[in-house]
Amino acid sequence: MKRDLRLCLAVFLIGLSLFVVTVVRTNSVPRLMTFGNEEEGATSGWVLYSDFLMFDREFSVNIRTNNTVNVYILDDGAVKQWRIDKSVNAVWAYEDVVAGVFSEQSNGRGGYAVLVYLPEDSVTVIKVVLTFSGFEKDLLTLSSMMIGIGILSTTVLLIIEQKNKKT
Amino acid sequence: MIKNKPKLLTTIGVMILIIGTSFLIGTIYRSTNNFTPGLLAGSNTQGYGLSMPFSFSSRNCIVELALNVPVDVYLLDANGLDRWLSEGVIEPVWFAKNVLPTETLSINLACRDNYSFLLVNSDNLTISGLLYPKLYGFERDLLWFSLTTLIAGLVFIAVSRLLLPRKNEKSIAVVLKKDHKIVYSKETMPSTPQTKLGLDKSKSLGQLCRLVVWEFDEYFVFPMLEVVVVVAVLTVLTPTIVEVLPFFSYNNLISGIRLVFLFLIFVSVVLFCHSYAGSISKGETKLLLSYPVQRSKLFLSKFITLFVMFLVVYVCVFALQIYLLALSPFEPMFYVSLLLMAIQLLLICSIATALSVVTKNELLSILVSVILLFGIENVIHGGLATFAGRFTIGFTFVRQQIHGGLSLVSMFDMLVSVFVVLGVSVLLFVFSYVYFTRKMEID
Incomplete structure (x- = not known):
């Protein structure tokens, strides 16, 4: 087999296997993350919950409280900034919310954390549920591109080969 | 690389047969493993009890209950558990109503997944106790895979046997002599690395x-x-x-x-x-x-x-x-x-x-x-x-x-x-x- 044709087929096969990986990973990466103070934790003021690893997937933020709260999702840099000077540079912000479900698309992989502000004059019960769904967009894009390039280049090479044979 | 098609088919067939056999041996060995720990059924919420998620394979399952009150038993898969935790909706893959506290239930698990038992008491009584699930029999998905692989291997070998040239034809191709020197046919000649x-x-x-x-x-x-x-x-x-x-x-x-x-x-x-x-x-x-x-x-x-x-x-x-x-x-x-x-x-x-x-x-x-x-x-x-x-x-x-x-x-x-x-x-x-x-x- 010619080396260039083999290379194209290899690109296609790697793309295909990455696509299978993308499909399998929809079940192997976390789908549900829960933050809140139903069982323990502060019930007023600023609360930063433990950070988590976010993958490049769609997700919904389900906020349920008994009070009006502010919920922020911070990326790694913003978490560090918050810890230094308590400034909020949120990637996603939901202010003056009592309850609601918000659909979002992740900006990229990395560490994120949920920061909430609970009114200080009362006891607030809060539950924030992040539900992840769908494929990891970056992996899906990469695998689709590789499959596309693989098919296209293989077809072109085969056509050129056919033409050369005829002449 | 093997250039002879029937030989290649035989090799592939034998490989698939080996894979199928090893999977079958694995399936039989795995069927002897019946150990599952007791799952805690209790909960802080009155009237409900949710066990920790447990990975079950597609086998038959007996669940012995050791509870304090009669319950409705719901088996939730990973999606069902997500829905229960996020929305409070019960979407079971299996359920049994009005189960006695020490009853034994039989469940046929369709596929491997992380399952949780959700127990509901209609009188809102606090549920406490343990569930003892015991898996038995073969893992159906593994069994089907190993059998299919075995059959595929046998089919490959059978097809390769049919494609094989007759013995006398082959021997003529290999032992063809010319001026006391062995001359290989194109198909059987080993590739020479000299060049x-x-x-x-x-x-x-x-x-x-x-x-x-x-x-x-x-x-x-x-x-x-x-x-x-x-x-x-x-x-x-x-x-x-x-x-x-x-x-x-x-x-x-x-x-x-x-x-x-x-x-x-x-x-x-x-x-x-x-x-x-x-x-x-x-x-x-x-x-x-x-x-x-x-x-x-x-x-x-x-x-x-x-x-x-x-x-x-x-x-x-x-x-x-x-x-x-x-x-x-x-x-x-x-x-x-x-x-x-x-x-x-x-x-x-x-x-x-x-x-x-x-x-x-x-x-x-x-x-x-x-x-x-x-x-x-x-x-x-x-x-x-x-x-x-x-x-x-x-x-x-x-x-x-x-x-x-x-x-x-x-x-x-x-x-x-x-x-x-x-x-x-x-x-x-x-x-x-x-x-x-x-x-x-x-x-």
Whole structure:
């Protein structure tokens, strides 16, 4: 087999296997993350919950409280900034919310954390549920591109080969 | 590479048959495992009880209840559990109403998943007690897969038998003589490496390099290299994410390592045995050695080519984990995992090489190596006896040295998992080298 044709087929096969990986990973990466103070934790003021690893997937933020709260999702840099000077540079912000479900698309992989502000004059019960769904967009894009390039280049090479044979 | 189609079909058939048989043996062995721990059914919420999620395979299941009150029992799969936790909606895959506190239930699990038991008391009484699920019978998906693979293997072998030319036709093609010299037909003539290698040049290192290139062209012919890459991608990148804290994300490198080694063993053993034993049984080694090629260089070129190619492929695929797990490129645990994998790979390659040069039979050496290594890896879980176990021990030890944490692995275990493996690998390699270069008779 010619080396260039083999290379194209290899690109296609790697793309295909990455696509299978993308499909399998929809079940192997976390789908549900829960933050809140139903069982323990502060019930007023600023609360930063433990950070988590976010993958490049769609997700919904389900906020349920008994009070009006502010919920922020911070990326790694913003978490560090918050810890230094308590400034909020949120990637996603939901202010003056009592309850609601918000659909979002992740900006990229990395560490994120949920920061909430609970009114200080009362006891607030809060539950924030992040539900992840769908494929990891970056992996899906990469695998689709590789499959596309693989098919296209293989077809072109085969056509050129056919033409050369005829002449 | 085998150029004869029926022979290729037979080889593929035998391979599939071996895979099917090993899966069937695995299925039968796994059916003897009935142990499941008692699941706590209690909850703080009155009227409800939710057990921890538990991984169940597609087998029959008996659940013995030891509760304080009558309940409705709902079996939730992973999606059902998500819906229950996020929306409070019960979407069971199985349920039983008005179950007595000490009743025994029988469930037929359709597919493998993480299941949880949700117990509901209609009178809002607090539920406490335990559930004892006991799995029995074969795992249906595994059984079907192994049987289908077995049948597919048999079909391949049957088709290859039908395609085989009659014996007398074949013998005419091979023993055709002209002027007292054997003349091979185009199909049966072994490929001569003379033109590609330029063996008349006697520069030692140059010859080794040319042999390495020839070895690569000969044994990583399409689709061998592609299969290795695809297997690496599918096994390394699909394991479950067990650690969601970004700081401890490196722990995910160890998740699913058993699957990685199971497939790595299979693919590397097949290629090593095909290269060493296959080339001896095909007469390729004899032909090569009839030219001014040193046995030592031939042996080294085979080992270097295959080992380095496997290492390069797996290192490249592992490197993708840096991005996928949002790891730092300077994360020491990543490099530790690469090093540990290389050590274990060296042992696999040494065992396969030793068996190949001793048996000189491709199929036999593959069978013995796969049954030996695959069997040990599949039957024993963890510990120093398995590749995944030794990898885990080494990884855990270095992790507790670098990142701290509980002392789970002793220095002795780590030394055994690394240095004994290295020692055995070197011993087997030296034995194979000496045997191949000094003792082995090539027929």
